[in-house]
Amino acid sequence: MTVKFRAIGAPGPGRPRRRAGLLALGALLALGAAACGTSSGKANTPSTGGSFKTAAQTGGTLTVWVDSDRLAAAKLYQKAHPEVKMDIVTYDGDANGSNYLQTKVSLFNRTSSGWPDVVFSSQNNETSWAVQAGFAAPLNKGLIPQATLDGWATDANAPCTVDGTVYCLRNDLSQTVLWYNDKLMKQWGYQVPTTWEQYQALGEKVAAEHPGYLVGAAGDTFAPEIYLWAGKCGANQITGPKAVTVDATSAACTKMATLMDTLIKDKTLSTSSVFSSDFDKNEADKILMMPGPSWYGGALFQGTFKTPAGQLGVAPMPQWSGDSSPSVGNVGGGTWLVSAHSKNLKASTDFVTWVTTSDDYQGKLAPGFPAYTAAAKTWLAAQQSSGYYADDITAPLTAAANQVWAGWGYGQFSQEAVWAATVTPGVNAGKTIVSLLPAWQDSIVNHAKADGYQVATK
Amino acid sequence: MRALWPGRAGHGFVAAYVVLLIAFGIVPTCYAVYFAFTDGNARFSGLSNFSRAAADFRFVPAVEHVALYLVFWLVALVVLVVGLSLLLYELSARGVSKALRFLYYIPGALAGAAGVMVWLFVLDPSVSPVAFLLRAMGFATFGQVVAPGHLPVLFTLIAFWTGAGGWIVVMHGALNNIPREVIEAARIDGASAWQTARRIQIPMLRKWIVYMVILTFAGGTQLFVEPQLLAQASVGVAGRDYSLNQLSYDFAFQNNDVNTAAAISVELLLVGLVVAALFVARSGFFDAD
Numbered sequence: 178m179t180v181k182f183r184a185i186g187a188p189g190p191g192r193p194r195r196r197a198g199l200l201a202l203g204a205l206l207a208l209g210a211a212a213c214g215t216s217s218g219k220a221n222t223p224s225t226g227g228s229f230k231t232a233a234q235t236g237g238t239l240t241v242w243v244d245s246d247r248l249a250a251a252k253l254y255q256k257a258h259p260e261v262k263m264d265i266v267t268y269d270g271d272a273n274g275s276n277y278l279q280t281k282v283s284l285f286n287r288t289s290s291g292w293p294d295v296v297f298s299s300q301n302n303e304t305s306w307a308v309q310a311g312f313a314a315p316l317n318k319g320l321i322p323q324a325t326l327d328g329w330a331t332d333a334n335a336p337c338t339v340d341g342t343v344y345c346l347r348n349d350l351s352q353t354v355l356w357y358n359d360k361l362m363k364q365w366g367y368q369v370p371t372t373w374e375q376y377q378a379l380g381e382k383v384a385a386e387h388p389g390y391l392v393g394a395a396g397d398t399f400a401p402e403i404y405l406w407a408g409k410c411g412a413n414q415i416t417g418p419k420a421v422t423v424d425a426t427s428a429a430c431t432k433m434a435t436l437m438d439t440l441i442k443d444k445t446l447s448t449s450s451v452f453s454s455d456f457d458k459n460e461a462d463k464i465l466m467m468p469g470p471s472w473y474g475g476a477l478f479q480g481t482f483k484t485p486a487g488q489l490g491v492a493p494m495p496q497w498s499g500d501s502s503p504s505v506g507n508v509g510g511g512t513w514l515v516s517a518h519s520k521n522l523k524a525s526t527d528f529v530t531w532v533t534t535s536d537d538y539q540g541k542l543a544p545g546f547p548a549y550t551a552a553a554k555t556w557l558a559a560q561q562s563s564g565y566y567a568d569d570i571t572a573p574l575t576a577a578a579n580q581v582w583a584g585w586g587y588g589q590f591s592q593e594a595v596w597a598a599t600v601t602p603g604v605n606a607g608k609t610i611v612s613l614l615p616a617w618q619d620s621i622v623n624h625a626k627a628d629g630y631q632v633a634t635k
Numbered sequence: 636m637r638a639l640w641p642g643r644a645g646h647g648f649v650a651a652y653v654v655l656l657i658a659f660g661i662v663p664t665c666y667a668v669y670f671a672f673t674d675g676n677a678r679f680s681g682l683s684n685f686s687r688a689a690a691d692f693r694f695v696p697a698v699e700h701v702a703l704y705l706v707f708w709l710v711a712l713v714v715l716v717v718g719l720s721l722l723l724y725e726l727s728a729r730g731v732s733k734a735l736r737f738l739y740y741i742p743g744a745l746a747g748a749a750g751v752m753v754w755l756f757v758l759d760p761s762v763s764p765v766a767f768l769l770r771a772m773g774f775a776t777f778g779q780v781v782a783p784g785h786l787p788v789l790f791t792l793i794a795f796w797t798g799a800g801g802w803i804v805v806m807h808g809a810l811n812n813i814p815r816e817v818i819e820a821a822r823i824d825g826a827s828a829w830q831t832a833r834r835i836q837i838p839m840l841r842k843w844i845v846y847m848v849i850l851t852f853a854g855g856t857q858l859f860v861e862p863q864l865l866a867q868a869s870v871g872v873a874g875r876d877y878s879l880n881q882l883s884y885d886f887a888f889q890n891n892d893v894n895t896a897a898a899i900s901v902e903l904l905l906v907g908l909v910v911a912a913l914f915v916a917r918s919g920f921f922d923a924d
Binding site (some may be wrong): 453 | 692759760761762776777778779782783866867873874875888889890891
């Protein structure tokens, strides 16, 4: 077994002291030379990706960066492929948009070394900067056959695609559905809503008949992705590699924001984060319904809230009545990137292909809905046979996988951070979301411009 | 016989510091200045990086945030550190001073980030040990506590809790340096504790207070860890561009614009130097007693 496993920041293998001293002196001299000399800056030199030149393929250790959830995947691959020399490194996976990967790649680009061969990110907008930074290798230009890429769900690799070139592989889908407490619904004689109008009416009814119970939560940074994205609010439609159309005050946005405002006022839409200790303590056992991504079932209801088996049901996301094209939102869904600087592209490609398509990992072990269709079938069968859910989860999750509205894009600027800084404090202070939409619009426009986007507004 | 190199032990000790100062102080500063006046292709670019930073939509709010925080932080620090130090000095005769000094110093021993993490729990009404206080002030959720308007006060609380203990110990040492005879003479003349403090101790502490203000002003302009951690923990309410240092970090690693990032750093350095110079000049910091 050749696996090496360490956390980032952990000390590496020891070196003779003398060599360390020389290195320190060398680094000092190099810094001094850089400070006083005329070194050529490397910033702002984006690569187009079209002119992809592979590094000399010398092989060697395959360095893989994963988050703690994906550690099992890398370890399983290593077990199945003992001949591959691997260095598995855990990092935060860019959780909460920490920008760790981008920060590190920026530094590696300056020092021209240190890039990992393969990296997992829980943020699906990594491609938007990774291509510019020349970090992501184009995968559909000879590395991965088109026949394999055709196995992903419709538009699953859209966040990975720039100008028709695929730069990453989607790990899991995070399509939104309507989770509900089947036991309470039956007990109280309620019907699961199929339209947003019914959803709002039921929310108002719950406020009157069972105060304290919730039909959803809007306190997280991804609240707009659950509600406004599903409601076809075109707050950030990426129209080109560096172009975006922002229309956060459209009729569609206002309509959904009004629904949210009504239910927030009724206190049936929580303004706490579903991951906060506050929610866990006071509201987790008061959920009648909750629109949310596919990973809510395992990670949130089963894992965090400890909702008992046999209670949790899944229904399709509500739609506005009269709308003939169903649409759902999306919250995350990780991606795997191969480094354009990898000296071991074959091993890197084999690894990402295995980790995204394998039934052994994606079908049987992965916590989220696999983006690779065949693995998703195995995953759904495994989930269904676990007996945890109150009804059939296959149909609503499979249908929603192909209904993610394409009018919401994955820009470099964090849509979640913009919402959190602009709308969340206002809502906490008692303002309505409708009244905050213009400020949200301005903030998106400003952030997009700061990231170099051509911005069109309606 | 004269030594070949008089005082070489002293030079040896200083040399280690000088090497570190050059490596981690002067060279990076030099590097930042070089970046601030060049563009991405290493060509001289005059003040364009500075004007780009100033024109950014996040710049003015960040300046306002840091300025407001500095006002709260510096006033709280000067008033409370001097007050607590004088109190400790009064108590020293009664033997509890050592224990109190140790107690004050403990939070400073927690690394900055760990200190902030402690506060994230303290400020969350659902888990806080002082939840009753938060609720009494009308805060039911963490989101309400960390509302943007409260941030200067919260950051001041955190910074005071982590940083003031060390300064209290320093001030206590300075108070002990005031000759006992002077205090005795004041007492004999009938001065109260308050009069002694106001007319003798505080004037004689002036240089230490100036020293504290200069260092904490420079430190305060570098506000970064508190808002950065809060942005991660508070579902982003604090924002990732709250302070100037965060904005600089964003420029460097979000917008891949190291030059503008360096321009902001250089501005912060200049502000720190100018304020230090003003305080030194006005207080006679380097005058011989």
